[in-house]
């Protein structure tokens with residue numbers, strides 16, 4: 001089998017654990033400070049209230065197939081997460097238990113495995129007072145003998161007390177990873193995204209995660225209007241400054257129901273095609289150390305909610321394209337990175 005030119009998530013799992021570990025995604029009912037402080041409750045202009053949850057948790061979408069046409073009537077699909085914008089800090093423990101059981105059953109059926117990591121995935125999973133977080137995390141951690149605990153959140157939503165709490169689960173879960181959204185290393189682009197934090201805030205949060213002995217995964221988004229090579233290099237600089245354990249790269253997706261979608265309809269923005277995302281992705285990969293694990297290389301918004309880019313391939317085809325281009329040109333992750 002041909003050697004992958006980048007440090008892929010699956011091969012890293014095998015190296016690390018000797019087997020694959022599958023994430024059980026949980027929507028604990030968190031909200032997001034950026035949505036709450038926004039008068040329209042929509043937060044980042046690309047925020048897709050359906051997207052940040054595992055496919056098996058989106059039961060309202062089960063009737064849609066990969067080749068379904070586009071549906072912009074999102075009101076026809078009820079979404080629990082939208083209610084959560086109003087109900088911050090209230091956790092439904094029975095619902096969480098059901099989600100975990102459903103997630104594990106789905107993964108067991110599909111992949112014939114019982115090696116799981118707990119993934120608090122939807123919205124900002126540290127957005128509650130620390131005593132409420134302890135109650136929630138204790139409950140979730142007690143539900144299985146997890147091989148890893150991953151918590152996704154925003155840079156302006158972590159502090160020492162919350163990171164101390166997360167670090168306390170390392171003995172039980174083996175590792176605890178905090179996923180932080182950077183999205184862009186350019187403050188002008190962060191403002192245009194309505195991210196509600198700047199690069200400095202992200203760098204401080206990333207350092208605090210590191211100082212607490214937690215693993216760090218950084219999310220970035222490429223192809224935002226106004227992003228050229230200079231701005232992409234600013235993002236790469238920030239990645240190399242904070243030295244994450246892992247990276248998730250997303251291409252700009254225009255999903256129904258987002259503010260970006262309104263702009264798209266007005267003709268104000270366009271979403272880059274696969275060729276541009278391949279170029280941007282390879283540029284990032286070549287300029288970051290090989291040690292950073294690549295957990296994701298594209299968005300996976302389901303086709304029936306994806307307004308643009310419509311002709312983007314599915315994940316497997318995209319990964320094959322990246323590998324093909326890198327291999328044919330002799331490129332590898334980190335081959336242009338000075339700080340290996």
Ligand code: SF4
Pocket residue numbers: 032033034035042043044046047048123124154181195
């Ligand atoms: S930080 Fe995440 S959940 Fe919050 S508004 Fe932005 S995209 Fe949405």
